[in-house]
Amino acid sequence: MAHVDNLERKAAITGIGQSDVGRRLNRDPLELTADACLQAIEDAGLTRDDIDGLCTYPGAGIAGAPGFTGGGVNEVQDMLRLKLDWVNGGMEQSGQLGSVITACAAVAAGYAKHVLCFRTVWEATAAVGGRKLDMQPLREKAAARKAQQAEVVEDKPHKKVTGSGGMGAIPRANGVQQWSLPFGAASAACWIALCAQRHFHEFGTTREALCSIAVNSRRNAGLNPKAVYRDPMTREDYFNARMISDPFCLFDCDAPADGSTAVIVSRVDAAKDMRKPVIKVESIGSAIRGRPSWDQWDDMTTMSLRDAGAMLWERTDYKPDDVDVAELYDGFSFITLAWLEALGFCGKGEAKDFLKDTSNIALEGKIPLNTHGGQLSAGRLHGYGFLHEACTQLWGEGGERQLQNFGKSAPKLAVAAAGGGPLGGCMLLSAE
């Protein structure tokens, strides 16, 4: 074997956990995080005392993105009183799964034996201002108390407080946002739509291909009791949906959700006595060999996924045809299409034919895709949901949607991939 020295081979997934998932759960995101983390630890057959590494994406305190993060490594370490040899959390890495890929390197380097990796979102609740403290009763109480005091003590004149407004009445876009926000390109929906439209132009791709991804995901979500959208969707339903940013309609965009997902990354030689057989990390892809940009990337039809996908195959002797199941990010449906091409499940520009219907990607198909319903229908758990589902299928824990129910043998090799634009990371996982 040409690749035996790849250090990610010293890493394995040994446990997974996931909180309740739903629209507007209205629960403390740290509680969701705790649920997922403790479940993953138990699933691995470990205890809190065994966890010596902690890793997350994107970490605490992301301004201007309500519900985008449900706790950083410091909060979670403190909440669970973990004693750690290695911690890492942040946004500037190879996509959401970059955190798991980094954890693989950490265990391979000997920094830790068992790293708990987590990702929490609560965007559905945050979008409607959920979990905000109602200040009104407190203000009324304070006003009543002051009114009472004013009867006995003459109120001192208040020092005038000047606001920080001034010229700042117009919101300003700084840094990288200045190149998109002034033109109303306020969402990744617009940026990825530009990628999709260019793909359509160069290769004759049409919305039929995106429709196949959306419809396939909805069918799979119907078999996943935790999915947020489970009602059947026809191709006609898809084409009747309102447009968001052409060529994307509502069903091309993932569904904001609340939920937390956790996985345990263990050093293989420290994982001899786990509750379940370990899932080995065969290879990873983290490359970004062009400009790290949503708009200056050389070939917008591939985004950076092209390089992450290429690197994954450079580090293994397996080929795309060997893969039993693919869990590929779908923040927008086109991103999944781009991952299918980047990972070689079809040739570049060939997604139009590969996705002319769902026969290739269905549970019975050539390469079952997004078997839990993806973020389009199961809910936007932001990358980690794909890794969770890949492990679920490899461990045979998929219930109704498990591949063996669809004329398949037990899956041995899975790809999980996350990210779009300049964010991309992928993992090839082996249950051999």
Place this chain on the structure above:
Amino acid sequence: MSDNTAEKPFRIQPGLTRDNVHFWTGGADNELSFLCCADCATIVHPPQPICPQCLSKNLAPKPVSGKATLYSYTINQQPWIPGFEPPYVIGLVEIDEDPSVRLMTNIVNCDIDKVEIGMPLQVVFEEQDDGIIFMPLFEPANG
């Protein structure tokens, strides 16, 4: 080039800095201006303190022709920003002097169903209320 003040949407505006001021204010003189390497002529965008090709620090703003080609576009139907009402066309344009330099922008003065990838474009500036910032938008060339 003309100012299309008639239908100005509410725009979030860039925070001006010493490094981007040439780009966002050049429209006052009808100039689309980029940082340019004085040693190897590379157009450097977004602005940065060193030429990514020859590593020279000898960079200065320089106007280009304002001509561009449409690389991709999307007709946005979703209201994201109050006062910036859909539908509107977000374009990604390649400037003629170096097609690897792209700008996200709006395609204006063109029927939405006439927008097509590859169409030649020219810059048109939209003056903002402060009279300082001029947004570079693009319209069909010779339109």
